[in-house]
Amino acid sequence: MRLSIVLAAAAMAGSSLFAIGAAHAQDQVNLTWQMWGDEKDTPLWQSLADLVTAEYPNIKVTPQISGWNDYWTRLPVLASSGQIGDLVAMQSMRMPSFYSLLEPLDEHFASDKFDTSVFESSIIKGLSHDGAQYALPYDVGxxxxxxxxxxxxxxxxxxxxxxxxxxxxxxxxxxxxxxxxxxxxxxxxxxxxxxxxxxxxxxxxxxxxxxxxxxxxxxxxxxxxxxxxxxxxxxxxxxxxxxxxxxxxxxxxxxxxxxxxxxxxxxxxxxxxxxxxxxxxxxxxxxxxxxAGSGWGISAASQHKDEAYKALQVLTGPKAAQILASAGRALPGRLAEQTYWYDVAAKDVGGTRxxxxxxxxxxxxxxxxxxxxxxxxxxxxxxxxxxxxxxxxxxxxxxxxxxxx
Structure with a gap:
């Protein structure tokens, strides 16, 4: 009798584990990330996307790179056709024209007490509109x-x-x-x-x-x-x-x-x-x-905003900023990581710091x-x-x- 109870319990546990595994498989989320740049920049952006998967194995981020001029021409077209990415690159000087395509981030910040003071204050303001924050910066200058x-x-x-x-x-x-x-x-x-x-x-x-x-x-x-x-x-x-x-x-x-x-x-x-x-x-x-500077926001049309917010924090986090700074791609918007750009990428240019x-x-x-x-x-x-x-x-x-x- 006791043996049958144990076997039944084991069967139920196995069934539960199978269900959990299936649920985890269903939780796999694929995010698209729209960014401008040259073709040679693609491996760099992919290395940042890989940081997201390393932190959150169920989230995969795929960069979609366009040339600078093409990017701004295509962005409203993609938005109107429902094909805009989950994560969207935004430049501060274009925020007044495109903020409506992005998800306000303030409620997300409140949910985990995210502190924007780790970024240079002028670019935080530059990536906001009417007091609402729409993107987090990766560079500033x-x-x-x-x-x-x-x-x-x-x-x-x-x-x-x-x-x-x-x-x-x-x-x-x-x-x-x-x-x-x-x-x-x-x-x-x-x-x-x-x-x-x-x-x-x-x-x-x-x-x-x-x-x-x-x-x-x-x-x-x-x-x-x-x-x-x-x-x-x-x-x-x-x-x-x-x-x-x-x-x-x-x-x-x-x-x-x-x-x-x-x-x-x-x-x-x-x-x-x-x-x-x-x-x-x-x-x-x-x-x-x-x-001025640039950053990334979450598309207002994204079906995976919670996952996109997790990805956004990684893409604008300390490790990503260090990678971009050391490669000379950006003076980070994050204050603590700017030293990597000064000390590695710009060290041979007098008076930079x-x-x-x-x-x-x-x-x-x-x-x-x-x-x-x-x-x-x-x-x-x-x-x-x-x-x-x-x-x-x-x-x-x-x-x-x-x-x-």
Whole structure:
């Protein structure tokens, strides 16, 4: 009798174990992860996806990589057709246009008391909208000046101070210009980042565009004069991107250009001279800088939001940040892991840590709205008219203003 009870109990236990095993098999979740990048970046993103499975064996993450321009074109199409990924890459400057595609994260944070203070505060704000957090960052950075240390030495220029002024920058650009070589290579985004560093604003108090205010017109005019009057920089063609300026710098044709830490490692590897970095020049007031960066959020349409949240914490966690930093792919949004980028990836570029820490200490919120990307496109399209002297700075900015809401 007792034997039969034992056998029955064993049978029931076996049945239960089988049921549990079957349940675990059914719990297997496959997440898609949409990200931009080059094909050569795929193994790096896959290594981060593998971290998720190592932490949660029932979750598999599959990266889906697109080129930068294709990514932003495809994202709304994928969303409208119900094919958007579970995890979605987001850039801070595009958050006002795309936040509605993402799941607000604050309720998830409350469930496990997640602490966002481990990230640099400016990028946490940059990946939020109307007070709600929509993504967690993997990288962050302010715009900075990349400069050719060898050329500075050749003409007897001291290297830039942390709080150098626009007059210092202008004097350096003029002295570094000789023949077909320029002191500076201007690009479209300079007319956004540099005026802010000079103390100007392109928004009014209601966060609507105001490109014709005296402060912004004056700051933009200083940059225009460097090109149109001083001939210290070549004109960029309408519609071109940062690759033109970085190419001139890498070839030695321009001694300075403006970029972010996301480009520092690739630029360092492309040059055959000693390279340094410095903060953007300030105006008459104190230094101030805008920062930007990217991260990942959870699709509002995902059917696996809890699993996606677990994956998100791994993808933006310490180990993932260390991998990206050591590979030179990103200055981490996580504060503690930034040292890997400074000490490994950027160790050969003079002044990097000092310039970036100074910039973070003097950062100001990056003011954007839902029409900001249209503003950036119009700057790229129309600013060359001012640089060539075809139109005045004031007239060019008025034309751009007239096409914005």
């Amino acid at each position: 302010p715009w900075i000046v990349f400069y050719n240390k060898d050329k500075f030495a050749e003409v007897g220029l001291s290297e830039p101070a942390m709080d150098w002024t626009f007059d210092d920058f202008k004097a350096a650009a003029q002295k570094l210009t000789a023949g077909d070589n320029y002191g500076y290579a201007v690009q479209a985004f300079d007319f956004i980042a540099a005026p802010v560093a000079l103390g100007a604003e392109y928004f009014n108090d209601g966060d609507q565009f105001d490109l014709t205010n005296a402060g912004y017109e004056g700051a933009v005019g200083k940059l225009v004069d460097l090109v149109a009057k001083d001939k210290a920089s070549p004109v960029f063609a309408s519609g071109t991107n940062a690759a033109t300026a970085s190419g001139r710098f890498a070839s030695g044709n321009a001694a300075m250009y403006i970029d972010g830490p996301w480009s520092l490692i690739s630029t360092k590897d492309a040059v055959n001279f000693k390279m340094g970095v410095a903060p953007l020049p300030r105006g008459e007031g104190a230094s101030r800088f805008i920062t 000092e310039a970036l820490e100074y910039a973070f200490e003097h950062s100001t919120p990056f003011r954007i709205n839902e029409n900001w990307n249209e503003f950036e496109n119009l700057i790229t399209q129309y600013m060359p008219l001012a640089l060539t002297g075809e139109k005045t700075t004031d007239a060019t900015l008025a034309d751009i203003q007239s096409q914005l809401p």
